Amino acid sequence: MTASVTELTITAEDRRVAWLATAAVALSLVDAAIPSPLPGVKPGLANIVTLVVLIRYGWATAVWVSGLRVLAGSLLLGYFLAPGFFLALIGTTFSLLTLGLARHLPGRWFGPVSLSILAAFAHIGGQLLLARLWLIPHNGVFLLTPVFAAAALVFGTINGLIAARLLAEIPAAEPAS
């Protein structure tokens, strides 16, 4: 085999991000397959991966994994650069920023469930904001806020519990892949 001219050194960190992003994308696909009564109300299972990564490997890795997940997930599901892509992007951005702040909360008191709920509310808040400003410039968008908020609370709690359990069961020394 001819040696490549450009040499890309792949670090262990790169491999880890790739594996975790793959897991997140797989969960995105599962998410998309679950029928939803209302567009926008879905479990957001991929956020479990984001939470685990955030707590295990830090915020920067979580940003990488989430960003790759949104990109690859949208390509696989065929909504890349469609309105849904930007909604996913803004939701992820808002929840990552929230997680960046919330992870400094005292860990003794606030666990993955807190992080998950806060991120879920930020996610839906960002999406409603973008929808109001860009997609449907009418206050009618906010009529369904209670439904979205309730979904954020319920799914945020469930995802947080799953993440907490994964963190407890996967020993810290072993990469989560």
Added chain:
Amino acid sequence: MRWLAYLRPGDWLVIAAGAVVVALTLPLLWQGGFAERAIIRQDGRIFAEIDLASRREVAVPGPLGATLVAIEPGRARVVADPGPRQYCVRQGWLARPGEIAICAPNHVSVQISGRVRAYDSLSY
């Protein structure tokens, strides 16, 4: 419960705060109140104001003929209209306060109103 072991004290606080946020947004679902009355107008004047409690049909005479309005508990609609394009008929059931079906050719409109009057438009 095994799962409860994963909740830390602050998590309960966040769940409670989340529940409060949900409760605070709940009134948005009932913005404008419930549908209580149907106001039928003919030539801009109120032809009838009907409580949305009973089941009945009302024929409203207009320049083209009679527009037939059906009233049911909690909703109303235009069943038949002599107008050419049938927009108000195709609008179907009206169930939220502020909703309106206008049969312009026959000068008839059906509007739903709640207990509190929602503003249709404001100018200042």
